[in-house]
Amino acid sequence: MKPRLFTPGPTPVPESATLRMAKPIIHHRTPEFQNVLRDVASGLQYLFCTSQPVLTITASGTGAMEAALVNILSPGDEILYVNGGRFGERWGAIARAYGVAAHEVTVPWGEAVTIEQIMAALAAHPTATALCLTHSETSTGVFTDVRAIAEAVRPSFGGLIAVDGITAVGAHELRFDDWDIDVVVTGSQKGLMIPPGLAFIALSARAWDACRRSALPKFYFDLLEAREAYERNDTPWTPAITLVCGLAETLRMIREEGIEAVWQRHALLAAALRAGVSALGLQPYGSPPSHAITAIALPARGDEFMTLLKDRYHVTVAAGQDELKGRIFRVAHLGYYDEADMLAVLYCIERALADVGHDHAPGAGLAAARLALQEPIRVP
């Protein structure tokens, strides 16, 4: 089998983006690169459905989460964050590293936070200045309905709503302006289909006001500096030039497909994969499921199954992390994937299952996926 990558970052890079990144490097303070930055700025606004600037920083997604907090917070602020997995937890860890009190809404892994839990936590911590959410929790494959939460809390909550959209942006509907949220961050190696090294951050007018008041220390991640440079079609520090050039290409692809069609494609692939693994007798893990990544309970002889998937069928998926280590595996369908890719991964999963003596009807997964792919799902 050919090697195939189904991890939630990095995700496969389209050939046209690879070729674009392989062109001779250009200097970043040139009209040529300013044109690239202009395309990227407009493409990111289209992706985020916003008229606010979406800033590009050279760092991983975690860097963008830190940039968000150190720019919108000040000493004495408190945040409320949802910990339903490894990445939700990170909001709290970053805040605490800067001496900001962080109140946790603990959600069992595999479940999504409810509006009631959020409302109760806000009532218990009325001085919280930011509510930090995870749109798609990569460690569990669980989706959080950020739109519904924002709608519910906005009438009574005067603080900022910050969203880790790292595996959600490009896979799930996101309307930054319409939803009246304040911060969304994402990374390049996810729905954006380029290698890791860049991260993106959008801030609302309210969040920009908070930046102007913020008294936490920062330099490289200073978003007011980044915005000032952005207004001149520039970046404050040397950016990861080749990745930015590749991004211009993948953003062009997203615009060509249409953002709603991109969301629909992710919903369709996720549904097909879930139908397929369920028909093979595997149990999807976590609910409601993300459209970006499907977590699946490991079958019996799980370690052997994972080894075969990688070594015999050349499929790279993600293992479970922390408390889910040895309990689940995770298949991403985030970014540059189509319907046939889901059949390929289902085929390899089925072969590896057969190899470890798992009981199932040959082809059952493929047939179920085929049925699920019958009609494109309409989103929203």
Added chain:
Amino acid sequence: MKPRLFTPGPTPVPESATLRMAKPIIHHRTPEFQNVLRDVASGLQYLFCTSQPVLTITASGTGAMEAALVNILSPGDEILYVNGGRFGERWGAIARAYGVAAHEVTVPWGEAVTIEQIMAALAAHPTATALCLTHSETSTGVFTDVRAIAEAVRPSFGGLIAVDGITAVGAHELRFDDWDIDVVVTGSQKGLMIPPGLAFIALSARAWDACRRSALPKFYFDLLEAREAYERNDTPWTPAITLVCGLAETLRMIREEGIEAVWQRHALLAAALRAGVSALGLQPYGSPPSHAITAIALPARGDEFMTLLKDRYHVTVAAGQDELKGRIFRVAHLGYYDEADMLAVLYCIERALADVGHDHAPGAGLAAARLALQEPIRVP
């Protein structure tokens, strides 16, 4: 003319590194990528002449400077830094952003700090815990003799010596362990010959001790976390995978050429270029000159000259920055350059000079460079 890049970052990327980066992306938590990280770790130690770990972070060189300071300093610490250009100045700006007092040794642009100035400043600020230097000041093309300064101050100075080696590493002799210095940072798009997006940092045992005591806030740039991951052949956050793969290739090239030969080549190219432009009647700016970049006073009709160089001869050089804007231009010979590249840029400079009516003997620059290239310079 073919387009040619002579900027001090990005610098040209070798074709073999480009091809390596264009291979299908691999996941970073795999044995394949661990092999790459192992190669990179050993190649960076070879480059820095150190047995200490050299950490790779996904950020620009400025990010690594910030990482250095926020990890080795604590509130109440004071630093001493040399400002002889835009990048020296940055040490002070970063320290102040974190509330750390920063005492400046001001040096006129175009000159290097002297040992006497450093000793006097240390005497004036005996409580300084770190001395921050710039090995090659990119904005002026001036070289600072870090080795001599370290040797002079070490007997009396108990603090840390931190070196911005961003345009120096790979161009100038650097023996991290032998020189008994504490921090060196550099970036990927310089002597390391890959695109921007990665930065590197080496710390001495003394600096690691300071990290363990440090009480400045950090998360993404936490070097103790990075080191813990390094010991497991991992990175704390998703790294810029493709750039790391390209780096494995350029580090292989450096080792194949031999680090002393790499330093010698840079010294030779710098000498040839200086000889060439001098023979054309241009005035090299700044002293002593860096081997990474040659700053040159602009001729009469300088703006026109710069435009012709770019638009007619397709040579991208760097303009002067801040107070040197409109006064100098800067030609880099840092990284993937050879003797013929110096002839190419001298030819284009001469043609553009002729176009603006500059008086010189045709071919004088080429002939002078040819003479300078007669015998390889021995370094050290």
